[in-house]
Every structure is written in structure tokens, then in C-alpha cells.
Amino acid sequence: MTGKVYLIGAGPGDPDLLTVRALHLLQGADVVVHDRLVSPEIMDLVPAATRRVAVGKAAGCHPVPQDRINRILIDLGASGLVVARLKGGDPGIFGRGGEEAEELTAAGIPWEYVPGITAAQGAAAAAGIPLTHRGLTTGLRYVTGHRAGDAALDLDWASLADPGTTLAVYMGAANMAEISARLMGQGMPADLPVLAVSQATTPRERRLRGTLSGIAALLAENPMPAPVLFIIGHVAALESPAHLPLIPQAACPALAACLP
Ligand SMILES: C[S@@+](CC[C@H](N)C(=O)[O-])C[C@H]1O[C@@H](n2cnc3c(N)ncnc32)[C@H](O)[C@@H]1O
Structure with a gap:
């Protein structure tokens, strides 16, 4: 069974600026894939038992390459999981959300944008x-x-x-x-x-x-x-x-x- 990837905007940092929809999705997702701009205060809202995948930073402070992130999202979605792909601000404003959406579409994985405050x-x-x-x-x-x-x-x-x-x-x-x-x-x-x-x-x-x-x-x-x-x-x-x-x-x- 194919899962679904939600491309979620986390807003600029204050957890009170998350949308209600983003919060519900974060609390119900099987796995949260998050980037470096997501504040620790927002990550604190993810249930402790939820699997987390940090793709914004790797050793040496180099970001995980975009094609690797795309692959991670596709693999998680293809394995039937509900994925919260959490990005700072809005996923469609300088957030490469469009590229991830294109790759998910090409792989046949359902996805949806959840806007955030830029x-x-x-x-x-x-x-x-x-x-x-x-x-x-x-x-x-x-x-x-x-x-x-x-x-x-x-x-x-x-x-x-x-x-x-x-x-x-x-x-x-x-x-x-x-x-x-x-x-x-x-x-x-x-x-x-x-x-x-x-x-x-x-x-x-x-x-x-x-x-x-x-x-x-x-x-x-x-x-x-x-x-x-x-x-x-x-x-x-x-x-x-x-x-x-x-x-x-x-x-x-x-x-x-x-x-x-
Ligand atoms: C890759 S862009 C991501 C933008 C994000 N998708 C958005 O809608 O805000 C990263 C840039 O967003 C801005 N930015 C993101 N969060 C910020 C914050 N909390 N305070 C100030 N600038 C921020 C900075 O200019 C930073 O270099």
C-alpha cells in the first residue's frame, strides 16, 4: 500500500505560528523528515515515539543532497508510511518543495502541500x-x-x-x-x-x-x-x-x- 507525503510548512520558528493542519499532521505522521530551519521548539511538538529523519545537516554541516532527500521521501512513501516532510517557512517559497513534489509525482507517490507562514x-x-x-x-x-x-x-x-x-x-x-x-x-x-x-x-x-x-x-x-x-x-x-x-x-x- 502506498503512503502519502505531506510537504508541510513549519513557519519561521515560533510553534504558535504553525497551522492547525500542520500540527495535526505532525502528531499523526509515521515519520517526520525535517530540514535545518525547523526550530527545536517545533520539533518538540513531534511525539517522542515518532521516527525522525534529519536531512538538513550532516557531519561537517553539509546539507543532504536534494536527490538523496527525494529518494528518502519516495522510499518512505512507497513503503506505505504517512510522511511529514517538514520545512521552514512555506514549502513553496525558496523551499525546494516544488522539486520534491515533481519527484514524488514521477514516482507515483501521493503528496500534498500544507502551507506555512513564510x-x-x-x-x-x-x-x-x-x-x-x-x-x-x-x-x-x-x-x-x-x-x-x-x-x-x-x-x-x-x-x-x-x-x-x-x-x-x-x-x-x-x-x-x-x-x-x-x-x-x-x-x-x-x-x-x-x-x-x-x-x-x-x-x-x-x-x-x-x-x-x-x-x-x-x-x-x-x-x-x-x-x-x-x-x-x-x-x-x-x-x-x-x-x-x-x-x-x-x-x-x-x-x-x-x-x-
Ligand atoms: C532556503 S530559504 C527557506 C525559506 C522558507 N521556505 C520560508 O518560506 O521562509 C532560507 C532563508 O529563509 C530566511 N529565513 C527562514 N527562516 C527565518 C527566520 N526564522 N528568521 C529569519 N530569516 C529566516 C533566511 O533568509 C534564510 O536564509
Whole structure:
């Protein structure tokens, strides 16, 4: 009998931001296959007796290759198990959920997406800012700040350089100097507000506020532990007094080398 694989979004970290459906599936699954962005607080909700397979990290901090993850999911599904494939944020936003779904379809394994709150939403809410705001922004774009295999960042900089659109930059910590320079090169104002949020919605959250021209240097002076998300745009200045920036501790560990 064939099982089923649920591609589940775990949200940005706070267990209260899991959907009810995700929680039910986690508690009923035969096996949980989880990646490195799933917070320990969420993993604590998995019943102790449930089998767990960690695919986000292996010895030396190298992620398990995607084709190996696909094989694990197919084999578990083919053996009749209900599999909770748990990913940080939303499985369909920079989460490679689409690739896993394609492989499962090709192997004839039933699967289903269970959406999660993406990091940009979690980080913005934790900082008390909206991602769009009437009169300030007309849109929002989710952008990757990292390319597979450290390939060049060949983004469409001209189209991204719109101060009326909020940019939520994922995986951008290592490339923020280039990203900000490219955007300013296309006319984005140097003083455009930027908010960097590390480990958003977890007890370890840190926030850093700067400008487009200054954010890379600020980050170099105040390293933030991964994962870090950047919100670039006028909305980043709307942070309410109740959510004042949390200045990173001087002793913050350096960005984990293996995380973008
Ligand atoms: C591979 S992407 C996964 C995105 C995920 N699927 C989502 O929807 O949030 C990893 C990037 O997401 C962002 N990210 C994920 N969780 C985060 C968190 N709790 N705080 C800050 N950034 C986060 C960071 O930019 C990180 O480099």
C-alpha cells in the first residue's frame, strides 16, 4: 500500500505560528523528515515515539543532497508510511518543495502541500511592520540573495530597484554588500530603510535596522546568526516603539559558514 507525503510548512520558528493542519499532521505522521530551519521548539511538538529523519545537516554541516532527500521521501512513501516532510517557512517559497513534489509525482507517490507562514511574514510581524502600506508601497517581492553553487547573482536589478516595492530578501546575508550596491546602481535611494531580522519569531531573534548604503557594514560590525531575512523599503522604517530594534550582542557567533 502506498503512503502519502505531506510537504508541510513549519513557519519561521515560533510553534504558535504553525497551522492547525500542520500540527495535526505532525502528531499523526509515521515519520517526520525535517530540514535545518525547523526550530527545536517545533520539533518538540513531534511525539517522542515518532521516527525522525534529519536531512538538513550532516557531519561537517553539509546539507543532504536534494536527490538523496527525494529518494528518502519516495522510499518512505512507497513503503506505505504517512510522511511529514517538514520545512521552514512555506514549502513553496525558496523551499525546494516544488522539486520534491515533481519527484514524488514521477514516482507515483501521493503528496500534498500544507502551507506555512513564510519568513518575511514572520519577521515583519515580529518587528511590528507591515510588508505593504498604503501610500508607501504598491507591492512586495520575495527575492533570493543567493544562487545555487555560489553562482553569480544574476537578478533583474533594474526591475527590483523600485522604492515603491518592498523587497524581502532571503538567503542574502553573505551578499548584502553586492545586493545593496546593485540596487543603488539602479537608482534605489541610499537612505532607503532596511531591516535585518535574524532567527525571527524564536526566543533567539535579533533585529538590526539600517539603510541601503549602510546595512552591509552594519552587518559586518554586528554579525547575526543565520537565518537572516532582509526587508528593504519604506515599510522598514515603520517599526513601532513597542518593537524597538534588538541590537545584536557583541559576542554573537559568526554566521554559520554552511548557511547562506
Ligand atoms: C532556503 S530559504 C527557506 C525559506 C522558507 N521556505 C520560508 O518560506 O521562509 C532560507 C532563508 O529563509 C530566511 N529565513 C527562514 N527562516 C527565518 C527566520 N526564522 N528568521 C529569519 N530569516 C529566516 C533566511 O533568509 C534564510 O536564509
